[in-house]
Amino acid sequence: MSESCNSRHFSWLMKSCLPNPSDAKSLVPIHHHANPPATVTPISSLPDDLLLECLSRVPSSSIPSLTAVCRRWSRLLLSPYFLHLRRRLGLLRHSLFAISAVDSGLFAAVLQLQSDVPSWRVSLAVCNDGGQGSLSHARAAAIGPRIYVVSRNAVLRYDSWTGTVAVRSPMIFPRKKFAIAVVSGKIYVAGGGGGSEVTAAVEEYDPERNRWEVVTHAARKRYGCIGAAVDGVFYVIGGLKIGNETSVTSRGTAAHVYASSMDLFDVRSRQWLRSRSVPGGGCVVAACAAVGHVYVLSSHAVELSFWRFDARRGGGGGFGEWTRLKSPPLPAQVRLDGTVRFSCVGVEDKVAVVQVVGCIDDLLRRSGRSERGLRESLVLLYDTVDGEWRRAADLPEMITRAACACVEW
Incomplete structure (x- = not known):
């Protein structure tokens, strides 16, 4: 076959491409589409x-x-x-949430620290299921956009996206003033108790199965302890020593001693690590985790001390080191007594210290002052980068006995 193309061959080729008028099939109109229809794939089919x-x-x-x-x-x-x-x-995105219980449900206040002028937004979430029980000593733990408010005999799940509340399964052992933290999407509680009995059982809550189970028992019992979690370790901090260290006074009541220490539970290996002492002594009143460290706030009757524990286990040789930080600048009218409660929450590279006065009238009466205008609660923010404190917007007045948590989404 010749590889050249002459005029006769080209004419034959052109004729072969034209329709033959005597051929009926060639009379069928031919539709030409400039753009052939594309197959539409809905996003739901991905x-x-x-x-x-x-x-x-x-x-x-x-x-x-x-x-x-x-x-x-x-x-x-x-x-x-x-x-x-x-x-x-x-x-x-990270936001600080404060949850307060009312008869019909929960008040939820959110503070977005990324805003130019951070301010609280409050909403009421109605609990249609009922059975929320008493939430006066509740602790809060967040998993994604959901906050679990855990109390002695009830657990509520607040959805920060939809603003709805659902009742979940209560703990196996009813307890109050316990430690709580989230590790790998599950909630862990330790310490605390009810009445004269303090439990050593450590419980794990699986939100997918809505089920609690005991995973271990602590070596020592603690009441009024606080929880934090870093790098897969559940820290049970402070509280009162319960057990052999407890003595009895002449009136027959127990005289407890503050536990200035931390117990470390490795969730993955289900093993307890060596306990660590909190320097400075005193009563641990609040603690939280932020950027690989555990931050501890201790009370010494007339002053507060603020400490940082290096909880990073990935190397570098800093694990276990304590550093004393600048104490939070509390207003002069705030007294460190039983009327004041503190909460610590890690929000990205900030540590939020929420101070709540239990009864403002008692505080004013004890101090001998009658002035008004003293806020029932305040919020202080510690910047872990520059080591400075600043005051944020006070908690709204309707948020009382708040349980606080950081929500990420």
Whole structure:
């Protein structure tokens, strides 16, 4: 076959491409489409991993409405992988929540520290299920956008996206003034008790199964302790020593001694690590975890001391070191007595210290003053980068005996 193309061959080729008028098949009109129709693939048909990649890039303000699209989207948005993707993209948002119980449900106040002028926004979440019980000594723990308010005989789950409240399974051992923390998406509680009995059982709560189970027993019993978690370790801090260290006074009441120490429970290995002493002594009144450290606030009757424990186990040789930090600048009218309660919450690279006065009238009467205008609560923020304190907006007046937590989404 010739590789050249002459005019005769070209004419034959052109004729072969033209329709033959005598051929009936050639009379059928031929439709030419400039752009062939594209196959439309709905986003709902994407597999979970690709759908999560899309949802993780949605602006924070639009995420709450996405949970109402369908059950599948709601399940994916509440998954740990969704938080992992937003954290990797630098889109994770942290907010300080204060929860206060009322007869009809919960008051929820949120403070977004990223705002130019941070201020509290308050909403009322009605509990339709009932059975919330007494939440006077409740602790709060957040998993993603959900806050679990855990009290002696009831557990409430508050959804910060939808503003709804649901009743969950209570702890196996009713207890108050216990330590609580979140490790790998599960809640751990230790210490505390009810009446004259203090339990040594450490319980784990699985939110997916809505089930509590005992995972270990602590070597020592603590009442009024505080919890924190860093690098897979559950820290049980402070409280009162219960057990052999307890003596009895002439009136027959127990005289307890403050426990200026921490017990460390490795969640993965289910082993207790060596306990650590909190320097300075005193009563540990608040503690939290932030940026790989445990921050402890201790009371010494007339003053407060603020400490940082290096909890990073990944190397570097700093694990276990204590550093004394600048104490929080409390107003002069605040007295360190039984009327004052403190909470510490780690919010990104900040430590929020929430101070709540239990009864403002008692405080004024004891101090011999009758002035008004003293706030029932205040919020102080410690910047872990520059080591300075500043005062944030006070808690709203309707938020009393607040349980505080940091919500990320």
